[in-house]
Amino acid sequence: MPQKEGKMKLLLAVLAASVIVFGIVLLINSEATLALDEQGCLVCHSNPKLEKTDENGQKISLYVSESAVNTGAHRYIDCTTCHTTAPHEVDTPLTKLSLAEKCGSCHEYEYKLHLDSVHGQQLIQGNPDVATCVDCHSSDSNPHSVIRVLEYNAPAYKKNIAQTCASCHDDQDLMADYGIVEKVYESYMRSFHGKAMALGTYELTELDTATCTNCHGVHDIQDPNEPSSPVAGLENLAVTCEQCHPGAGVQFAASFLGHEEASPENIPAAHYTEIIFTTLLTVVLSFGGIVVIAAMVRFSINRWRE
Amino acid sequence: MAVMSQAIANVKSPADTIKRFDIHQILQHIGLMTSFILLVVTGLPIKFSGAGVSQWWTQVWGGVEVIRSVHHFTAWIIVFVCLYHVGYLFYNLAVLKKPFPVKMVPGTQDFKKLIQEFRYFIGLSREKPKFDRFNWKEKFDYWAIFWGMPVMAGSGFILMYPVFVTKFLPGWIVPAALIAHSDEAMLALTWIFMVHIFFNHFAPGVFPLNTSIFTGRVSRERYEKDHPLEYEEIMGYKEEEEAPETASPELK
Numbered sequence: 001m002p003q004k005e006g007k008m009k010l011l012l013a014v015l016a017a018s019v020i021v022f023g024i025v026l027l028i029n030s031e032a033t034l035a036l037d038e039q040g041c042l043v044c045h046s047n048p049k050l051e052k053t054d055e056n057g058q059k060i061s062l063y064v065s066e067s068a069v070n071t072g073a074h075r076y077i078d079c080t081t082c083h084t085t086a087p088h089e090v091d092t093p094l095t096k097l098s099l100a101e102k103c104g105s106c107h108e109y110e111y112k113l114h115l116d117s118v119h120g121q122q123l124i125q126g127n128p129d130v131a132t133c134v135d136c137h138s139s140d141s142n143p144h145s146v147i148r149v150l151e152y153n154a155p156a157y158k159k160n161i162a163q164t165c166a167s168c169h170d171d172q173d174l175m176a177d178y179g180i181v182e183k184v185y186e187s188y189m190r191s192f193h194g195k196a197m198a199l200g201t202y203e204l205t206e207l208d209t210a211t212c213t214n215c216h217g218v219h220d221i222q223d224p225n226e227p228s229s230p231v232a233g234l235e236n237l238a239v240t241c242e243q244c245h246p247g248a249g250v251q252f253a254a255s256f257l258g259h260e261e262a263s264p265e266n267i268p269a270a271h272y273t274e275i276i277f278t279t280l281l282t283v284v285l286s287f288g289g290i291v292v293i294a295a296m297v298r299f300s301i302n303r304w305r306e
Numbered sequence: 307m308a309v310m311s312q313a314i315a316n317v318k319s320p321a322d323t324i325k326r327f328d329i330h331q332i333l334q335h336i337g338l339m340t341s342f343i344l345l346v347v348t349g350l351p352i353k354f355s356g357a358g359v360s361q362w363w364t365q366v367w368g369g370v371e372v373i374r375s376v377h378h379f380t381a382w383i384i385v386f387v388c389l390y391h392v393g394y395l396f397y398n399l400a401v402l403k404k405p406f407p408v409k410m411v412p413g414t415q416d417f418k419k420l421i422q423e424f425r426y427f428i429g430l431s432r433e434k435p436k437f438d439r440f441n442w443k444e445k446f447d448y449w450a451i452f453w454g455m456p457v458m459a460g461s462g463f464i465l466m467y468p469v470f471v472t473k474f475l476p477g478w479i480v481p482a483a484l485i486a487h488s489d490e491a492m493l494a495l496t497w498i499f500m501v502h503i504f505f506n507h508f509a510p511g512v513f514p515l516n517t518s519i520f521t522g523r524v525s526r527e528r529y530e531k532d533h534p535l536e537y538e539e540i541m542g543y544k545e546e547e548e549a550p551e552t553a554s555p556e557l558k
Binding site for chain 2: 189194195196198199200201205206208245246247248249250251252253254255256257262267268269270273274277278280281284285288289291292294295296297298299301302303
């Protein structure tokens with residue numbers, strides 16, 4: 001009997017020890033999945049203080065956020081795929097154009113569309129203002145933190161697209177340089193498309209409404225005045241509307257205020273309807289308010305006198 | 307509470323009460339009230355979509371598709387209720403040959419009584435105006451629906467079927483309808499919650515609720531105070547002879 005008891009104790013001790021060991025292993029392993037880093041680049045480059053000084057005496061950070069690359073879309077692609085096998089000999093930093101070119105070495109089709117777009121055309125001319133790959137696919141315009149489009153916090157996730165575009169297109173000073181005076185973000189949020197987007201959650205089933213890219217295009221976005229743009233002229237616009245609104249014609253497209261408020265020039269009927277109803281509301285509600293306040297005062301005085 | 311129990315007592319002893327509304331009018335008011343409230347609670351989050359509370363409330367209903375469907379469905383209900391009222395009027399006049407409800411027709415008297423009541427409210431006059439079957443506020447509420455319903459239903463239809471409507475009408479009708487629908491809705495709900503609710507819930511003698519539109523009956527005491535002209539008319543006829551059909555308060 002004592003022998004059996006001793007065995008039992010040993011078994012229990014082993015069980016307890018293995019639970020503890022297994023638990024510790026789990027805890028350690030609960031860190032985010034590690035990105036592929038065959039050359040051990042992150043050994044040095046995960047240091048936030050790592051920097052170099054270029055010939056002009058400017059300091060350039062060489063830091064790569066480990067947590068960003070660990071959750072990035074390209075976490076299973078080794079650093080050398082983009083940075084070559086001799087990264088320390090490559091000229092850095094990349095320009096916006098050469099950065100897009102890097103993406104384009106795999107994403108050929110998107111890169112081609114992008115170069116033909118209004119953004120890409122400016123990019124070729126060396127304009128640093130315009131959006132390129134990382135500006136829409138990473139929350140901090142950093143190629144290391146590009147995440148997949150279907151992740152809810154991706155800047156290119158449908159729910160977030162309007163805000164992503166707004167990060168430039170809601171900047172009035174910046175837009176003034178390109179003659180874009182419409183408050184595109186505000187007017188979108190006022191529209192039924194924007195309202196449905198604002199009231200919906202992040203679930204895909206609640207995102208069944210148009211956002212910027214549904215009408216203007218995605219990688220191939222064009223100047224709205226360019227004849228080939230999907231929103232140029234009522235004929236083109238009607239075809240675009242019809243993608244979601246079967247049977248939509250030119251008059252349906254003509255009901256769009258065009259990212260502007262109604263005015264004597266822009267759909268005057270809507271402008272004058274607004275004036276008529278604002279007047280009606282002001283007159284009727286002021287009258288009602290005055291009567292109710294007067295009645296409240298009278299009823300209170302009567303009650304107090306009782 | 308006293309008012310409430312009195313109102314209940316009134317229903318129990320019809321001898322002390324006067325019939326003011328028939329069952330159709332009671333049903334029409336309940337239908338209008340219910341559909342109006344539903345339209346308000348499903349319409350406001352769409353108007354104020356940027357507010358956090360709208361986003362929360364929309365999800366309480368199950369999402370924007372649900373809240374929009376309920377708004378559309380209830381819109382048909384309120385149109386039906388209004389058609390019920392028009393049909394009821396037509397049936398009373400054409401089939402039952404009842405007299406035209408002249409007491410609902412607005413006139414200069416209403417304007418004079420409004421001035422007089424306002425003078426009483428602000429202390430310029432000690433005398434309250436004497437109202438007939440309907441006071442000016444009741445007439446205003448009634449006729450406001452004859453303006454508001456066509457505006458709301460017409461603009462709502464345009465917004466519900468914009469593709470269909472723009473096959474026949476120019477495109478500008480849609481943004482104009484949106485403005486009309488949104489503003490007229492704000493007008494209606496502000497008026498109802500400010501004026502209608504105040505005078506039918508918080509005015510002396512009716513707190514917490516004027517039950518007449520739900521029970522169809524009003525106590526003699528209240529009737530004499532609220533509608534003295536009609537009360538005298540009813541009582542006068544009753545003292546002399548059987549009340550003729552035309553003077554019966556059951557009719558509008």
